[in-house]
Amino acid sequence: MTTWDGFQAFATTPVAAPPPPDAPSRSLEERLAYHSRFVTVRTLMILGRHQAATARPSLIVTGPAGAGKTTDLLQVGRACHLAHTRRHGAAATAGQAPVAYVLVPPAASAKILAIEFARYLGIPVTAGMSQAQITNAVCHTYTAAGVQLVMIDEIHRLNPRTTTGAQSADLIKDLTERIGATFIYAGIDVTTTPLFTGVRGAQLAGRASLIDCTAFPARLGDEEPFRDLITAMEGALDMRHHRTGTLPQLAPYLHERTAGRIGSLARLIRQAAITALIDGTERITRTTLDAIRLDHLAEQHYQPRTRPRSRNTSIP
Incomplete structure (x- = not known):
C-alpha cells in the first residue's frame, strides 16, 4: 500500500461481494477465499x-x-x-x-x-x-x-x-x-x-x-447501529445453511464479546464463517462464535457469564 x-x-481490485441471488453456487475454495477477504x-x-x-x-x-x-x-x-x-x-x-x-x-x-x-x-x-x-x-x-x-x-x-x-x-x-x-x-x-x-x-x-471511530454503541437514541452493522455483515455471508437473523439476535452478546470494536467484530464473523465452511455446518451459531479466539483487547474485555449453580448441587 x-x-x-x-x-x-488495491484500488482496482474488485471489492469482495456476496453473489447475486440468481448466481450459480460457488465452490468451497471460492467461498473460503471470499470469507478470508469478506465484505468491507x-x-x-x-x-x-x-x-x-x-x-x-x-x-x-x-x-x-x-x-x-x-x-x-x-x-x-x-x-x-x-x-x-x-x-x-x-x-x-x-x-x-x-x-x-x-x-x-x-x-x-x-x-x-x-x-x-x-x-x-x-x-x-x-x-x-x-x-x-x-x-x-x-x-x-x-x-x-x-x-x-x-x-x-x-x-x-x-x-x-x-x-x-x-x-x-x-x-x-x-x-x-x-x-x-x-x-x-x-x-x-x-x-x-x-x-x-x-x-x-x-x-x-x-x-x-x-x-x-470509537466503539460502536449498542444503542443511539431509538437506533441500534451495532445491530444494523451485524445485519449488513450477515447479509454478505455466502453460506448454504445459515439462518438469516441469527447474528442480529446475538447483537448483545456480540457487542459484549467485541467491546463494540468493528475490527474485532469483522474478525470474529470472518473466522466463524471460515470455520463453518471447513467443518461442513455452513452456518454460524453461538457455539461457533464461542470457539473463536479474538485479539487480546477483545478477550480482556469479555467476561463470559457463568450459569448459576443449581440449588440441588452440593458444595464440597
Whole structure:
C-alpha cells in the first residue's frame, strides 16, 4: 500500500461481494477465499452521519486500536481513485496518481518521513540529498502527478514534544501548504497524544475536522447501529445453511464479546464463517462464535457469564 503500484493494485481490485441471488453456487475454495477477504462495511461514513463537522481542508480519523481506522482510510482512498478514473477516463489519467498513502515510521525524523513520501511515487533519493531537496522533489512530483488526496496513517507516532517529532510535524505542515491536496490523518487516540498540544498541535487541530471511530454503541437514541452493522455483515455471508437473523439476535452478546470494536467484530464473523465452511455446518451459531479466539483487547474485555449453580448441587 505504501507505493503507488501497490495502492493502485488495491484500488482496482474488485471489492469482495456476496453473489447475486440468481448466481450459480460457488465452490468451497471460492467461498473460503471470499470469507478470508469478506465484505468491507464503510463505517467512516456511518460514523460521520452522527457527528457534526465543518468544511475544513483536512480530516483526522481517531479511535482505539482495532476500530477499523486503516480499513476506512483505505476505502476512502479507493473511492477517490475510482471516482477520478471514472471522471477523466483511464487514458487521460495515465501517469497520474490521485491518491497517496504514507505510513509514519516509528520515531521518524523529518528526513525519514520525507523519504517515505518520496518512496510512494518512486522519487529517486540519494544518500547525499538534504531534507530540503527531498521535500522539494516530493512537492514537485506530487503536484505534477495530480495527487488530490494524501492519507497519512499511524499519525500518533509523531510526538511534537521531541526534536525529531517537532521537525516531522513541521514537515507535514509544509507539505499541506505546498501540495494542493486534501490531507487525511489516522491514528490511535490522537486527541490524547502530544500531537494536539502546544503551538504545533493547535495548528493541526485548528485545520482539521475530527471523526472519532470509537466503539460502536449498542444503542443511539431509538437506533441500534451495532445491530444494523451485524445485519449488513450477515447479509454478505455466502453460506448454504445459515439462518438469516441469527447474528442480529446475538447483537448483545456480540457487542459484549467485541467491546463494540468493528475490527474485532469483522474478525470474529470472518473466522466463524471460515470455520463453518471447513467443518461442513455452513452456518454460524453461538457455539461457533464461542470457539473463536479474538485479539487480546477483545478477550480482556469479555467476561463470559457463568450459569448459576443449581440449588440441588452440593458444595464440597
